[in-house]
Amino acid sequence: xxxxxxxxxxxxxxxxLPAYQRWRVSRHIQLCDACYAALRREEERARxxxxxxxxxxxxxxxxxxxxxxxxxxxxxxxxxARHPYQMSGFGVALVLSLLVVLFVPAxxxxxxxxxxxxxxxxxxxxxxxxxxxxxxxxxxxLATPTAIALRPWVTTxxxxxxxxxxxxxxxxxxxxxxxxxxxxx
Amino acid sequence: xxxxxxxxxxALLALVDRxxxxxxTAYAELYEHYAAGLYRLAYSILLDVGDAEDxxxxxxxxxxxxxxxxxxxxxxxxxxxxxxxxxxxxNMRRRRILxxxxxxxLLLLGLEPSGPRQEAPEAALAxxxxxxxxxxxxxxxxxxxxxxxxxxxxxxxxxREMADVLGCPQKTAESxxxxxxxxxxSALGEHGRLLLEELWGF
Numbered sequence: 001x002x003x004x005x006x007x008x009x010x011x012x013x014x015x016x017l018p019a020y021q022r023w024r025v026s027r028h029i030q031l032c033d034a035c036y037a038a039l040r041r042e043e044e045r046a047r048x049x050x051x052x053x054x055x056x057x058x059x060x061x062x063x064x065x066x067x068x069x070x071x072x073x074x075x076x077x078x079x080x081a082r083h084p085y086q087m088s089g090f091g092v093a094l095v096l097s098l099l100v101v102l103f104v105p106a107x108x109x110x111x112x113x114x115x116x117x118x119x120x121x122x123x124x125x126x127x128x129x130x131x132x133x134x135x136x137x138x139x140x141x142l143a144t145p146t147a148i149a150l151r152p153w154v155t156t157x158x159x160x161x162x163x164x165x166x167x168x169x170x171x172x173x174x175x176x177x178x179x180x181x182x183x184x185x
Numbered sequence: 186x187x188x189x190x191x192x193x194x195x196a197l198l199a200l201v202d203r204x205x206x207x208x209x210t211a212y213a214e215l216y217e218h219y220a221a222g223l224y225r226l227a228y229s230i231l232l233d234v235g236d237a238e239d240x241x242x243x244x245x246x247x248x249x250x251x252x253x254x255x256x257x258x259x260x261x262x263x264x265x266x267x268x269x270x271x272x273x274x275x276n277m278r279r280r281r282i283l284x285x286x287x288x289x290x291l292l293l294l295g296l297e298p299s300g301p302r303q304e305a306p307e308a309a310l311a312x313x314x315x316x317x318x319x320x321x322x323x324x325x326x327x328x329x330x331x332x333x334x335x336x337x338x339x340x341x342x343x344x345r346e347m348a349d350v351l352g353c354p355q356k357t358a359e360s361x362x363x364x365x366x367x368x369x370x371s372a373l374g375e376h377g378r379l380l381l382e383e384l385w386g387f
Contacts, residue, residue: 010362016344045366046338052319053338055312057228057237064220067242071216072209075249 004028004035009042188263190218197262205252212249219263220245222340223270229335230274230328232320240277244270260349267340267350271332278328322372326365333361334369 005025011017012025029036189197203211223244228237248255248269255265323331329351336342336350337358347358 007359007363010359010366011344014343041370042366045370049334049338049369050341052315053229053334054225054341056316056319056323056339057225059221059224059228063238064216064224064241067220067238068213068216071242071245071249072212074246075212076207076209 004032006035006038009035009039010046012039013042013046188261190214194257198257201252201255201262204249215249216245219266222263223266225339226267226270226335227274229323229339230271230331231277232324236277236281240270240273244273247273261346264342264346264349267336267342268352271336271350274332275328318373322369325372326368330361330365330368333358334365337362 005012005028008017008021008025012022015022017025025035029039190200191197200211200214204215220241224237224241227240227244228234231237231240244266248266255262323334326334332351333347336347337344342350344355344358344362348355351358351361
């Protein structure tokens, strides 16, 4: 009596319970009025549904016959499968279009680039031209008389009146330099 | 529906073999044997004529194209067909989440009216009322419960077979039927119970 058997009644009504559970339900409903009433309701519902459900949605014969040709057309014999390397006309056209799009500009581009490129200096001229302010020569080599003569804007004379040094917040290390070149203003 | 076309499992397997060879008459035989039951199943789940027809066509096309995947050792052919149909019904339900417009109705082409029934007018009226009440009650069920009721009472499957088709444990199938019973009793209401009393005498 402690454990009701309502959860087993559906299977009990349709004789789908194992022997032990069937015996247990049979014994319980003899003692439990609630489960016995539930069993009667379950039998009633099952009887109604078993009778009424198969009638729900019964198809007309012409209705089903109408659908068959469409199914057979879908599953009927199909044309032979194409060879894996065989391409359709559309595929050939697509590949040719891609070739034209990719390669024609590549063939035309060099001439276009030559026609519209800016005039560039000769590399030999570039090698003979000194780039202002950029050199790999050491500073001492730049201070030779010949080098100074070639650079009239550079002087080795120390001006008599130097501008006062700008105040600094803290002591800075003084770098000793062999030649102090001051640009002429 | 009878379990096997031709009366035996050997006849069914021979028919399936003929279908695998592309025999159109074999396809037609299989269709004629199973179509009515599968249509009822689809209609009981979807409760819509057009959707049930679409599902039936879709299920048969899929089954005929995949007959090589059917393994007789793993289950009965009709269980395999039920599984395919229920799966297609679920797909259809998902698609129905998005609203669609029937072009036929939009263009006022309409559908064929249902044919006359060979039944006495009073009985036909009572039957119609019962079917209407049952359809309305089924609509209140969740899709899972409706599937369970359609398989259990519409197709007469055992709980074990239901579990195979629905892809759930047997206890779950039993539980769904129990829940469906309670929900249907509530949904049928007093009017439905009166109709059943009139029809069944209880």
